[in-house]
Amino acid sequence: MMGNTTIQTMVSLLSNYQQLVVKQLGKYEMVGEYLTGDVDINVRLLCQMRTIVFLLKTAHLFKDAKHVDLAEALYAVSEENYFKDGVWLQQKKMDQEANLYSYAFVILAQSYLYKITKNPLYAMALAETYSLIEPRFTVSYLFKPLSAHACLEQNSAMHLFEALTFAYYQADAIYMKDAIKQLEILIASNFWQKDKNVLAEKITLQNAVVSYEAGHWFEWVSLLWRVEQAKGRAFINKDILYASAIKYATLTDTELVLNEMDSVFQPLDLEQIRIWPSLEYLRAKTLIEHHLPIVALNHFMAAFFDNKGLPKEYLLDKPVEKVKSTTGYHIAESFVDMLSIGCINNEKIIF
Template sequence: MLNSTLLSSQSFLFDGLLKNWSLHGIDTEQGFSYESMTHDWKNNAVGRVRLLTQCRQLYTFSHACQIKNAPEWQAMLTPLFNFITSRYFINERWIFSLNDDLSIKDQQSDAYALAFVLLSFSHYYQLTKDDRALVFMKKTHLFLLDNMQAQSGGFYESYPVDENQIRRQNPHMHLLEGYVAAFEATQDDDYKEAIQSLLSLALEHFYHQETKTLREFFSADWQLDPKIGHQVEPGHHFEWVWLLYRANKIVPNADHTDLAQQLWLTATRHGLAENGGIYNQIDGNSYQAIDKEKRIWPITEYLKAITVMQIGKEEKIDRIEKALDFIQQHYLLPNGRWNEYLNEDNTAKDFPLPGTSSYHIFLGLTEVIAWAKVNTDF
């Protein structure tokens, strides 16, 4: 059963989603990715074209080309890289977004987006050996240290800095992901130091020991935000599980894998809905679901977490089979499309195809396929 599910997942990804986005979601004249697509694969203009979206597409196709020999996809990469560096890197820093006509919209530098500069440029470099990527990665790293680092630890959300803004764990999680990729691509000790710093931050501030939950929203000095500090996302628990095991290969520390196990237990006990799928949000104090809708990305992060968790092979296969079955039944649609949101009862919401979501779908499915190739007869 697992083999057929994996084959259909692989076909959906490479012959459906990636194929159609490359054909319809990329502006061939300018080289950039559209921000959003309709379900009939038409450009769905939303009033902005974000750096984040471009980087997620660059990452996804760069990584996909490392798995599959696809010259037509590889031909897209340098134009996309050139578009990113020429349009978003202004006055030695990254801006947030362009308008639909590609004029400048928002000139803030966003920590979350910078994380995906690191991730995407690392994979682009591994595939193409384009040394320009290394230069921009180093500039990004130094800009974060020089302009966005907070005295209380971690990074501010954006530059110019607003010290009163709510601080989130989420950009730091993706910065960890970006720095892991950067170190794997370069073996640069600067990136290893950043990994260590972000891991320490997670243990010290993001993890709420009393409830064994990962918290999301904080004040400037890392106190829980009084209004929304109780909100917890099971999908981020799973995302951290996968990242903690990845980072542990670079900076071994039992405290990090212990944290991963605690986050796994909390999310599997309280984040999985009885009728399948994963809640968007639960209360970190009562563990009751706050947002019972189910976006696609939390279950793809669950897949990634399953592949690295120290559980038995039979349990892994059982969890993977059930999760993939749920994904194929409720999320994946013909011709490479997908349902972005489900209601509590698993009916699909009417929603276009975000240019940021293929990153989650691609990575979740490819991590499971890679695990199965090593550990089963797939």
């Protein structure tokens, strides 16, 4: 019974977030940085692309074609507002081209749209977006840090791997094969720590580890699992990475993830516990252990969602006043995958 209640809660939380998205789209045709306010004039491209992924993931789960229509409408509005002079823009009212992190989510959104609708226009758009980044496969571009620090960072490249592999295996983008291989080699040679069997998050220009992020370890496990499910060859062993992640990550008594660590795996912040690393941990745990972690899931949902079913970005946030539009991507990726392949008492979840 407890497992059934947990599943019902997960579905309810997805539905609550979905309603916020639908309400804001109904008013503005776009989402803002936050779903609980007005759409600011300079809202990021990333917010739109992650919301498209959220809508399509949940539409598949709920078998609701209306949300596919909403995703398509949001993409059309996004293309109108952010695709200028042959490139995608980082923000609505700025002329700055999108960074690699944002481009990765454009590719991912276009891939989802093509997979679900089979509209060849999305395949054409996907190929066009890919052509913008394919010539830039250099260490300095792929691993450019999102902050101003003089280092290399794997975050954007991880999401590019996510996008390219999804496009290749799920959206017929077979022309991306060589780029995926090249990306794998560059990620492994720069960030894989052979003695620890984990990926560094940031490294110096001399290849010394600056920091690790446990949430990204668990996210990588899920991405590698996805490649294997598509009959592909994972360039890192997901089981070895998961075992090492469990060994070096710091979890609370209720299995919440303290994400950022220094070069010797000591947590950098004991207070600011964010929602997304724990979502990635729960997803990876489900994929590797082949069952829904009911107790940890219940603790997580009680900790990170308020009595209205709205997500908190940080554990200590209360009450929830703002709901980030980018968080739905993590909630959907985690919960939908868990509901799709998880088991309770060795029985497959039937949704």
